Amino acid sequence: MPFPKLFLLWWGLLFAAVPLFSMAEADYSADPLVIGAVQFEVSPAVYETGESFRNAVEEKVIALEAADFIIFPEYTSVYAGYLFVNSLNREEIKRTAPRVKEFLDQEWGRLARKYHKYILAGTYYAVEEGKIYNRALIYGPEGALFHYQDKVFLGDIEKEVIGLDQGDLDNAVPFTIEGKTFFLTICRDTYNEEWESIVPPVDLWIDIKANELPYTDEYYAQALPSRLPRSKADLGLTVSLTGSIGGYQFEGFSTLRNDMNELRATSRYDGGDAFLFTLE
Numbered sequence: 268m269p270f271p272k273l274f275l276l277w278w279g280l281l282f283a284a285v286p287l288f289s290m291a292e293a294d295y296s297a298d299p300l301v302i303g304a305v306q307f308e309v310s311p312a313v314y315e316t317g318e319s320f321r322n323a324v325e326e327k328v329i330a331l332e333a334a335d336f337i338i339f340p341e342y343t344s345v346y347a348g349y350l351f352v353n354s355l356n357r358e359e360i361k362r363t364a365p366r367v368k369e370f371l372d373q374e375w376g377r378l379a380r381k382y383h384k385y386i387l388a389g390t391y392y393a394v395e396e397g398k399i400y401n402r403a404l405i406y407g408p409e410g411a412l413f414h415y416q417d418k419v420f421l422g423d424i425e426k427e428v429i430g431l432d433q434g435d436l437d438n439a440v441p442f443t444i445e446g447k448t449f450f451l452t453i454c455r456d457t458y459n460e461e462w463e464s465i466v467p468p469v470d471l472w473i474d475i476k477a478n479e480l481p482y483t484d485e486y487y488a489q490a491l492p493s494r495l496p497r498s499k500a501d502l503g504l505t506v507s508l509t510g511s512i513g514g515y516q517f518e519g520f521s522t523l524r525n526d527m528n529e530l531r532a533t534s535r536y537d538g539g540d541a542f543l544f545t546l547e
Contacts, residue, residue, distance in 0.1 A: 299545040300447045302471070302504070303334030306521040307343050307389070308539040309510035314349045321374055328378050328386070333543055336385040336444055340508040340521075341418075341454050342477035343389025344371050344404065355392070355513065357399065357430040364394035371404065372412065380410030385444050389475060389508075390418065390453060398432040401425060403453055403475065405442070414442045418453040424479065424515075436461060441469055447546050449473055450500060457490040463497050470546050472500035477508035482518045482536070496528050502546075509537050 305327050313323045324339070331337050345355070348367050352359040368391070375388040386406050393402035393415075400417040407413035417434025418425075425431040439462075441450045448469040452462055454476045466472060474491045487505070495503040503526075507519035521534040523544055534540035 298446070299547055300336065300445050301334045301543060301545050303331035303337040303543050304504055304506045304521055304523070304534075304541055305331070305337060305339050306507055306509060306534045306538075306540040307339050308537075309342070309346055309508060309512045309517065311349075311512055313510075314346045314512070317350055317370065317374070320347055320350065324374070325378055327541065328382055328384065331541060331543060332382070334384060336387070338387040338473060338475065338504070338506050339389040340477060340506045341390045341401075341403070341475040342508050342517075344375075344391035345389070345401070345477075346512055347371060348392065349513075355429065360392045360399055360429075361394050361397075364392065364399075367391060368393070375404065375406045376410035376412075379406040379408055383408045385413060387451075387473070387475070390477075392429075392431070393417070399430070400434050401431055401453065402434075403451060416440075416451050416453070418456060420455045420459050422455050422479070436465070439465065441467055447471070451475070452491075454478065457494055460494070463494050466494075466498040466500055468499040468501075470501055472498060472503045474503065474505045476505060476519060477517055478519050479515045479517060482520075487519060492524060492528050495524060495526055498526075501526055502531070507534075509539070 314320055328337060348355050351363040351366055371391055375386055379386045388404045390401050390403045393400045403416045405414040416439055419434045419436050421431055421433055441448050450466050450469045450472050452474045457474045491503045491505050503524045506521045508517040510517055518537050520536060523532040524530055532542050532544055
């Protein structure tokens with residue numbers, strides 16, 4: 268399988284000047300698409316007010332100015348629900364879902380339009396016909412919702428504590444941005460072999476995570492690193508949530524790998540971090 272030419276950009280202005288880490292060789296093309304991968308660190312302070320959330324995510328977008336498409340991890344937008352309730356239980360999620368979605372459309376749409384970027388805003392809890400889905404949202408440069416996808420294989424907490432509903436595997440389809448093709452999985456999805464057979468030839472397989480289990484190399488390796496070599500994707504990107512909120516602790520690396528599972532870029536282990544790379 269051909270490996271797309273890759274250029275990883277250095278960026279040292281993000282998350283209190285935490286350095287970014289590069290493991291890719293420089294290359295250039297007339298029509299590149301620059302990807303910004305954000306390892307987002309959650310905390311109660313981030314979601315204390317609408318302004319604090321707005322400032323936290325806009326800071327990352329500004330720092331990744333060179334990116335055409337910026338990717339935030341799973342659950343980045345779920346915890347915006349704390350702006351409207353004290354507890355994210357099934358009844359409260361249903362009651363406040365319209366207000367949460369309106370808020371997310373306003374804030375992420377404004378950012379996408381203001382900085383003329385595609386933004387994957389992590390996931391939020393979407394309510395449809397009495398069911399609740401863990402749904403990823405992508406906004407386009409005009410500020411409108413561009414693409415969405417529901418998580419299919421749920422974690423134990425999502426099923427037993429929150430009571431989320433399973434998405435439909437058949438609705439997971441690739442999407443295209445400026446000639447580059449992408450496929451998306453959401454955390455636990457990637458641990459299931461079913462995805463290998465439905466991933467079409469794409470430039471980048473994106474896996475967004477919010478892993479509440481203690482990080483181990485072995486556990487992460489069972490996800491995208493294991494799926495990627497047997498798929499038709501040229502590259503695989505894992506973007507992880509970190510930090511602590513609502514009684515949960517999140518940790519894990521964010522990484523870029525080629526289709527031979529060779530590491531091309533990596534973040535720090537925890538906290539806030541990011542890196543940029545270019546699809547040629």
